[in-house]
Amino acid sequence: MTASTARRWQFRQPSVIPGFGLALGVTLSWLFLIVLIPLSGLVWRTSALGWPAFWSLATDERTVNALRISFGTAFAAAAVNVVFGVILAWVLVRYKFPGKRIIDAVVDLPFALPTAVAGIALTAIYAPNGWIGSLLAPLGIKVAFTPLGIVIALVFVGLPFVVRTVQPIMEEIDKEVEEAAATLGATRFQTISRVLLPGLAPAVLTGFALAFARGVGEYGSVIFIAGNLPYVSEIAPLLIVIRLEEFNYPAATAIAAVMLIISFAMLLIINLIQAWSRRRYGYGA
Amino acid sequence: MEVRVQNIRKEFGRFPALNDVSLDIRSGELIALLGPSGSGKTTLLRLIAGLESPTEGTVYFGEEDASKKTVQERNIGFVFQHYALFRHMTVLDNVSFGLKVRPGSRRPPAAEIRARALELLDLVQLSGLEKRYPAQLSGGQRQRVALARAMAVEPNVLLLDEPFGALDAQVRKELRRWLREIHDRTGHTTVFVTHDQDEALELADRVVVMSKGSIEQVGTPDEIYDTPNSPFVFGFIGESNIIPVRVENGQLWIEDRSIGLSAAGEPDGPAQLYFRPHDIELLDGCGGCIAGIVTVSRRVAGTRHVELDIGAANCKVEIELPPEKAATDKSRIAFRPTRWRLFRDVPNENRTPAQV
Numbered sequence: 001m002t003a004s005t006a007r008r009w010q011f012r013q014p015s016v017i018p019g020f021g022l023a024l025g026v027t028l029s030w031l032f033l034i035v036l037i038p039l040s041g042l043v044w045r046t047s048a049l050g051w052p053a054f055w056s057l058a059t060d061e062r063t064v065n066a067l068r069i070s071f072g073t074a075f076a077a078a079a080v081n082v083v084f085g086v087i088l089a090w091v092l093v094r095y096k097f098p099g100k101r102i103i104d105a106v107v108d109l110p111f112a113l114p115t116a117v118a119g120i121a122l123t124a125i126y127a128p129n130g131w132i133g134s135l136l137a138p139l140g141i142k143v144a145f146t147p148l149g150i151v152i153a154l155v156f157v158g159l160p161f162v163v164r165t166v167q168p169i170m171e172e173i174d175k176e177v178e179e180a181a182a183t184l185g186a187t188r189f190q191t192i193s194r195v196l197l198p199g200l201a202p203a204v205l206t207g208f209a210l211a212f213a214r215g216v217g218e219y220g221s222v223i224f225i226a227g228n229l230p231y232v233s234e235i236a237p238l239l240i241v242i243r244l245e246e247f248n249y250p251a252a253t254a255i256a257a258v259m260l261i262i263s264f265a266m267l268l269i270i271n272l273i274q275a276w277s278r279r280r281y282g283y284g285a
Numbered sequence: 286m287e288v289r290v291q292n293i294r295k296e297f298g299r300f301p302a303l304n305d306v307s308l309d310i311r312s313g314e315l316i317a318l319l320g321p322s323g324s325g326k327t328t329l330l331r332l333i334a335g336l337e338s339p340t341e342g343t344v345y346f347g348e349e350d351a352s353k354k355t356v357q358e359r360n361i362g363f364v365f366q367h368y369a370l371f372r373h374m375t376v377l378d379n380v381s382f383g384l385k386v387r388p389g390s391r392r393p394p395a396a397e398i399r400a401r402a403l404e405l406l407d408l409v410q411l412s413g414l415e416k417r418y419p420a421q422l423s424g425g426q427r428q429r430v431a432l433a434r435a436m437a438v439e440p441n442v443l444l445l446d447e448p449f450g451a452l453d454a455q456v457r458k459e460l461r462r463w464l465r466e467i468h469d470r471t472g473h474t475t476v477f478v479t480h481d482q483d484e485a486l487e488l489a490d491r492v493v494v495m496s497k498g499s500i501e502q503v504g505t506p507d508e509i510y511d512t513p514n515s516p517f518v519f520g521f522i523g524e525s526n527i528i529p530v531r532v533e534n535g536q537l538w539i540e541d542r543s544i545g546l547s548a549a550g551e552p553d554g555p556a557q558l559y560f561r562p563h564d565i566e567l568l569d570g571c572g573g574c575i576a577g578i579v580t581v582s583r584r585v586a587g588t589r590h591v592e593l594d595i596g597a598a599n600c601k602v603e604i605e606l607p608p609e610k611a612a613t614d615k616s617r618i619a620f621r622p623t624r625w626r627l628f629r630d631v632p633n634e635n636r637t638p639a640q641v
Contacts, residue, residue, distance in 0.1 A: 176365045176367060176369035177371065179369070180371075182357055183435070184383035185438060187357065198373045
């Protein structure tokens, strides 16, 4: 890589498997058809609004609240998932126990389950008269129909993203690295915090980004558990649907455009951090 | 520091990896654990390190019983075959890790840690590379970082597990010589594991030959090579020939021919004659010698390796000759071993354990 970039940049490089031009062509046309054309339609509709109209729609108080709830809960859920996802992945990678395969398979369920089903099930459990909700109610903790409920739904849908991105990297960790740390006098805590986790950082960051992105876009499970109170527990995707049902297309496109911009900016930043840390840690060098 | 291993036994499940192994390692000594794979040499090293715990037996560091101590408390330096460097840390951070993780009371000030790490990098000839990451180094450089990292904690004993196993031959030779230099300069008690006899014989003060979870022989490289005390050591170290012979009235016989070697005091009966290809003298006539027909002749660097068919039970023998000595196919060569050992056919299990 470094040798070729040092030379003049070349479009075509001889390789064992030729077809760079064809592959790139297919990739780009596919990306255009599936992703870029629909999104540019969105941008085009938004730009037709004109700046003042767009700004007033985007800064509408209900919209701002919906966006804050969407991004805030997605961030919180992704953060929770990082902690428990890493622990779960660790258990799956490091230990052998009966039923391990089943737990491994259960991790993928949120991928496959219709999110509405998840939403209804979570609501039933966390509602004030549900199994867990009835235990939390005396403590004054309300889960269902509050932002906390949204976070729980998003934790559910985002969990496999963290586990599945961290797991393969964890499997690659050489046991000798931990032993080396121990022989040098590092305690178990120091081995984990100074040796293992920093090595996992790029993968954890990827998992976080995926879980976060999934959380921002999630609709099905959230609308059942959120209660959907405007200004309190109404997420941006739901507000878009509401606006569409009111035939208020400009407002819907404006919210969608803001979401698009924020999401893109955040994912870009995460990707840059990741590229930096990967290079630093010598992956892909 | 002096390290004593006393009557160590280790089982993995039902599988015995070490049987009653005892070994005294002297302070400041460079000692090699040599054996084929599965001989228990790595297990013994890991037991000394505390990375495994013995099923039975004790490990002493000096006068202190180290068996109950954890790896962290033993203060050892361990170098792994595949380096096991921390890849998210620079070379400098790798080397200073052992000092940085010390509890506050025993941790030197940051500037001192840095100075010490740089000094070690200088010792392993990696000055100027302290800001690199392990991925940016060659295999030989990585192993030198690993050694510097292990030495940074001033270990009681330095343990190396096949330290040069993953490197190519050229680098391996260079690092071997260099490790000996480092050892002579720093004087750490050092134990290293290898399956490469050249490495063990060239590098170590003493060599411990292991097989099937037991120690076969302990001695200086000269002792191990010149006076192997068991058929295993004879066969494992260097090249060797084995000819079935018969002892009769203190003389050795191959079938019906006397070979002119006397074994006074040996009881009559069948035995195995062991000798090295280069420990022979050529004879002109044959009144008491081993004679054979040349089947293969190869020139290997400064010597000629000749395979002989000596007739007895179609037994193949290989000897080394000076290259100027012609050895055409089918020609007849007569020789007699100048240095040899006789081993009786005793089943392996009943052999008396090697004296340690």
